[in-house]
Amino acid sequence: MQAGFKQDKIYTFIGPVLVSVNPFKQAAIQRIRGMYSAETMRKYSGRQSFELPPHVYTIAESAYRALLRSSKGQCILITGESGAGKTEAAKRVMEYVMAAAAAARPSAKATGREVQDLLLQSNPLLEAFGNAKTVRNENSSRFGKYVEIFFDYQGQPLGGRVSKFLLEKSRVCVPGKGERSFHIFYQLLAMGGDGGDGSSCVLHALGELQAYSYLARSGTTQVAGLSDADEWSATAEALTTLGFSPERQTQLMELVAAVLAIGNISFQSNRAAGQVLAKTDSQAAVVHQEDSLKVAAAALKVDPRKLASALTNRTIATGIDRMSTPLDAAQSAHARDALAKALYARAFDALVEQVNRAVAPPPHAELTLGVLDIYGFEIFEANSFEQLCINFANEKLQQLFIEFTLRAEQAEYAAEGVAWTPVEFFNNCVVVELIEGSRPAGVLLWLDEECVVPKGTDASFLTKLASNLSKHPHLEVSKDQAARTFTIKHYAGDVAYAADGLIEKNKDLAYRNQIEMLSESASPLIAELFPAATRGKTSAKKIETAGAQFRKQMDALAATIGRCAEPHYIRCIKPNLKKRPADWDAQLVAHQVRYLGIVENVLVRRAGFAHRMPFSRFLGRYKMICRGTWPAPPAAQSPADSCAAILAAAHIVKAGYELGKTKVFLRAPASVFTLEDRRSRALHDVARILQGAYRSFAARRYRIKLREKSMAVFEGLKRRRGSWRLPFLGDYLDAAEAPEVTRMLLKAGEARVYFADRITHVNRNGKAQERILLISDRSVYVLAPTKWRVNVRVAFDELEGISLSTFADGFMVVHVGGGAKGGGAALLLQVQRKAEVVTMLVQEAGASVVCSDTIEFRSKRAGMFETSATETRTITFVESAATAGSAALLDEKSAATGQLRVLVPPVLGSKAELQIGKGGAAPAA
Ligand SMILES: Nc1ncnc2c1ncn2[C@@H]1O[C@H](COP(=O)(O)OP(=O)(O)OP(=O)(O)O)[C@@H](O)[C@H]1O
Ligand SMILES: [Mg+2]
Numbered sequence: 001m002q003a004g005f006k007q008d009k010i011y012t013f014i015g016p017v018l019v020s021v022n023p024f025k026q027a028a029i030q031r032i033r034g035m036y037s038a039e040t041m042r043k044y045s046g047r048q049s050f051e052l053p054p055h056v057y058t059i060a061e062s063a064y065r066a067l068l069r070s071s072k073g074q075c076i077l078i079t080g081e082s083g084a085g086k087t088e089a090a091k092r093v094m095e096y097v098m099a100a101a102a103a104a105r106p107s108a109k110a111t112g113r114e115v116q117d118l119l120l121q122s123n124p125l126l127e128a129f130g131n132a133k134t135v136r137n138e139n140s141s142r143f144g145k146y147v148e149i150f151f152d153y154q155g156q157p158l159g160g161r162v163s164k165f166l167l168e169k170s171r172v173c174v175p176g177k178g179e180r181s182f183h184i185f186y187q188l189l190a191m192g193g194d195g196g197d198g199s200s201c202v203l204h205a206l207g208e209l210q211a212y213s214y215l216a217r218s219g220t221t222q223v224a225g226l227s228d229a230d231e232w233s234a235t236a237e238a239l240t241t242l243g244f245s246p247e248r249q250t251q252l253m254e255l256v257a258a259v260l261a262i263g264n265i266s267f268q269s270n271r272a273a274g275q276v277l278a279k280t281d282s283q284a285a286v287v288h289q290e291d292s293l294k295v296a297a298a299a300l301k302v303d304p305r306k307l308a309s310a311l312t313n314r315t316i317a318t319g320i321d322r323m324s325t326p327l328d329a330a331q332s333a334h335a336r337d338a339l340a341k342a343l344y345a346r347a348f349d350a351l352v353e354q355v356n357r358a359v360a361p362p363p364h365a366e367l368t369l370g371v372l373d374i375y376g377f378e379i380f381e382a383n384s385f386e387q388l389c390i391n392f393a394n395e396k397l398q399q400l401f402i403e404f405t406l407r408a409e410q411a412e413y414a415a416e417g418v419a420w421t422p423v424e425f426f427n428n429c430v431v432v433e434l435i436e437g438s439r440p441a442g443v444l445l446w447l448d449e450e451c452v453v454p455k456g457t458d459a460s461f462l463t464k465l466a467s468n469l470s471k472h473p474h475l476e477v478s479k480d481q482a483a484r485t486f487t488i489k490h491y492a493g494d495v496a497y498a499a500d501g502l503i504e505k506n507k508d509l510a511y512r513n514q515i516e517m518l519s520e521s522a523s524p525l526i527a528e529l530f531p532a533a534t535r536g537k538t539s540a541k542k543i544e545t546a547g548a549q550f551r552k553q554m555d556a557l558a559a560t561i562g563r564c565a566e567p568h569y570i571r572c573i574k575p576n577l578k579k580r581p582a583d584w585d586a587q588l589v590a591h592q593v594r595y596l597g598i599v600e601n602v603l604v605r606r607a608g609f610a611h612r613m614p615f616s617r618f619l620g621r622y623k624m625i626c627r628g629t630w631p632a633p634p635a636a637q638s639p640a641d642s643c644a645a646i647l648a649a650a651h652i653v654k655a656g657y658e659l660g661k662t663k664v665f666l667r668a669p670a671s672v673f674t675l676e677d678r679r680s681r682a683l684h685d686v687a688r689i690l691q692g693a694y695r696s697f698a699a700r701r702y703r704i705k706l707r708e709k710s711m712a713v714f715e716g717l718k719r720r721r722g723s724w725r726l727p728f729l730g731d732y733l734d735a736a737e738a739p740e741v742t743r744m745l746l747k748a749g750e751a752r753v754y755f756a757d758r759i760t761h762v763n764r765n766g767k768a769q770e771r772i773l774l775i776s777d778r779s780v781y782v783l784a785p786t787k788w789r790v791n792v793r794v795a796f797d798e799l800e801g802i803s804l805s806t807f808a809d810g811f812m813v814v815h816v817g818g819g820a821k822g823g824g825a826a827l828l829l830q831v832q833r834k835a836e837v838v839t840m841l842v843q844e845a846g847a848s849v850v851c852s853d854t855i856e857f858r859s860k861r862a863g864m865f866e867t868s869a870t871e872t873r874t875i876t877f878v879e880s881a882a883t884a885g886s887a888a889l890l891d892e893k894s895a896a897t898g899q900l901r902v903l904v905p906p907v908l909g910s911k912a913e914l915q916i917g918k919g920g921a922a923p924a925a
Contacts, residue, residue, distance in 0.1 A: 013049070017598055024580060056089050061096070074368075077570070087131075128182075129347075132171055142168040161368075163557065164349075166550060180223065184256055188260075190227075212260045213263050255525060262339055265296055267288055285329040300521055311336050314513065343529075346529040370564065377394050379391075379493060400562065409609075416661050417661055443488070458500050573592045625650055652674060710836070718806050732756060733772065750777055755836065756775070757831075761791070764825070773829065775837070780841070802842075805853050808908040857872070873899070881906055
């Protein structure tokens with residue numbers, strides 16, 4: 001991965017999981033030019049995952065195609081640390097899918113376009129309200145989201161749905177040091193009251209950023225390279241596109257302004273305010289500065305007195321009775337922050353709801369592609385409720401992954417009749433149960449319990465965990481009373497959670513009197529967000545804890561994902577903590593690889609077969625690897641046998657694969673690469689064949705010329721039986737395609753095969769042998785027919801001449817000069833395509849031709865042992881009516897004597913035409 005990263009290859013596949021390493025920022029984007037261009041998108045369109053280098057488009061493409069192919073929902077799950085690139089990846093996926101849909105769209109149909117715009121516009125809007133600058137990421141998503149895009153069966157988008165998880169609302173009141181609150185606050189102040197319909201006094205009365213304590217406290221107000229005013233324009237445009245009316249936009253921005261104004265309200269105790277009071281009320285708080293109260297009340301459009309009362313009192317309803325207790329200054333500040341958080345959180349909910357209304361698909365839509373952008377595992381020094389939820393989510397996703405893989409694999413193996421031999425891996429379902437279980441109760445349920453019992457505290461919660469779950473192998477409650485932590489052994493590592501604050505975060509109660517106060521707001525938006533509770537028992541009882549809500553959301557998510565055909569995974573990794581390009585912190589990366597469960601992903605997947613492919617696809621893709629299956633497997637051969645032949649040709653051993661009923665299963669991922677490698681080499685060869693076909697045009701012209709020329713060569717010299725009537729094709733054996741021949745030619749520095757055909761070679765012992773005669777651009781070869789092994793090579797310049805009989809037999813003697821001892825051994829050959837061979841040698845090697853019925857030639861000595869010594873022999877051609885058949889025969893007895901005799905039947909002798917003169921006795925070609 002590191003090596004790839006250095007070369008800007010930010011994507012890698014580890015098993016089925018795409019790992020993306022954040023290259024960081026514009027500098028990187030400029031360097032990796034074209035990485036996300038339309039051109040690159042086109043390149044990935046319609047390609048299999050292993051055909052091109054890994055890319056986020058690989059995953060997007062395979063999800064989109066799988067959606068269309070299987071008509072089953074797909075999901076892409078993206079996890080990783082903050083700043084690792086999840087949101088960027090999610091956006092790239094969405095863009096790719098939209099582009100792919102647009103490319104597939106019939107031009108007459110424009111319906112998909114609008115949906116596409118709406119969906120893409122939802123990103124800047126949700127980011128404005130849900131993202132913030134943190135120390136880890138300038139644009140950190142402070143909520144998790146699952147975006148589903150609905151498609152019709154032609155792959156055109158119909159609409160979408162956004163589900164969000166766990167907005168970090170505490171940020172509204174206390175952004176960390178060096179961090180900011182949600183972008184929208186800064187956008188609001190940057191636009192200076194221009195938002196909405198422009199008529200709002202609240203917005204016109206906005207102050208300086210430094211005047212708002214919620215924003216000023218963190219000490220950071222700017223993000224380098226980011227203009228909040230420009231961002232506001234984008235947000236405003238998105239609001240309009242997504243159907244927020246000008247009035248609604250004003251109300252929304254007034255709500256945001258109200259949150260800031262609320263933050264400026266401060267409290268002091270009654271006594272400090274100098275009031276004379278009953279004893280019990282001496283600690284009760286009053287608002288410190290009336291002005292700030294008025295500003296906040298104006299923004300909220302409520303009565304200032306009611307606002308003050310709602311902040312300094314707490315109402316508890318017991319049945320139909322109501323009891324109001326005054327709060328002290330600290331409690332009031334707490335109530336104030338609770339109000340701000342509740343307002344913002346509900347506004348965010350409403351925002352998501354409006355987005356969902358705007359992009360809502362038609363009711364019949366059901367085919368979805370979902371993209372999950374959610375935090376990966378979090379392990380900090382101090383881990384609290386948020387980490388518990390996030391890590392629980394990751395456990396749940398891991399569980400889904402395992403179930404999916406195992407279920408799908410087992411079902412498939414059973415269907416294909418392939419044996420299943422499981423490999424060890426950690427199944428985390430015990431940890432999931434430990435957290436969310438109801439029978440026996442898990443951690444979240446015990447927490448809920450402590451929120452309901454009258455005197456429940458963080459400490460009593462811990463005690464209950466210890467007494468009820470202490471035997472659980474994945475839970476450990478700290479014995480150190482002061483530490484007050486419990487440790488869960490997650491699949492990614494052990495995490496110690498602090499008990500302090502869990503109860504309160506889990507209760508997450510909106511104050512009743514605050515809700516009532518807000519329900520009377522003159523702002524339609526605020527009144528809508530806080531409907532007055534209907535009096536009675538039901539509403540009081542149905543308070544859901546944050547943990548219970550999150551569990552519900554996770555169940556819903558798991559159910560949604562569970563309906564998908566198969567999840568696709570992207571794991572994002574941060575190469576360093578400094579947000580710097582080209583900086584690789586090996587330890588940090590190793591840590592993330594572990595926490596992201598990448599190793600587990602691979603292990604689970606490896607439990608079975610890494611790769612599978614239906615026979616037909618396998619054959620289509622790899623048939624060129626094997627001679628027996630190229631260009632098409634024999635019709636009589638079963639697809640399974642053809643696949644086996646290919647696997648054998650690629651040297652993949654039997655243990656490395658299984659053949660099911662319809663699919664090939666490959667055990668090791670490396671096998672895929674082997675096959676791909678062989679394929680590309682074979683394709684290279686096929687390309688050569690095609691090039692050859694191109695060249696054969698020229699070659700054909702050459703051969704036609706050659707044939708004409710052959711007339712002249714034999715003019716009046718020889719009887720012929722018509723071999724000149726045969727077309728000259730040259731390479732009858734496709735020798736040029738054999739790798740052995742290529743190697744042989746390379747070795748001799750030769751480039752072309754002019755001729756190759758089967759012939760008979762008469763050896764020094766007078767024995768006829770099946771051989772191949774091959775003529776290149778510089779030599780004549782006699783080759784053994786198996787494996788093209790070279791028997792004899794005669795370079796053209798060693799060639800002395802050719803002797804033929806005057807009959808129409810196929811014998812020829814190729815005289816060889818040179819050699820160490822004043823001349824080499826001649827070749828005695830019997831050739832079908834004599835005319836072609838002789839003419840070619842005349843043409844290319846300048847050989848001279850002599851026709852005579854007695855030929856003298858040098859031959860190697862006969863004998864048991866190979867020797868370079870030569871002797872002179874003669875061969876005589878005699879016409880013999882007694883010769884059966886139509887071929888000239890070598891008299892075998894004569895062969896042993898060194899005085900060879902060839903018996904020529906009359907059809908090749910006196911009865912064959914004598915070629916004299918062009919067009920004379922010779923028939924037209
Ligand atoms: N593929 C990429 N190419 C170039 N820059 C990238 C890429 N991915 C991420 N970045 C850079 O890293 C920053 C952080 O990425 P992103 O916001 O996607 O992280 P995240 O995983 O969503 O983090 P968080 O959990 O905080 O939301 C981006 O703003 C961008 O500058
Ligand atoms: Mg993000």
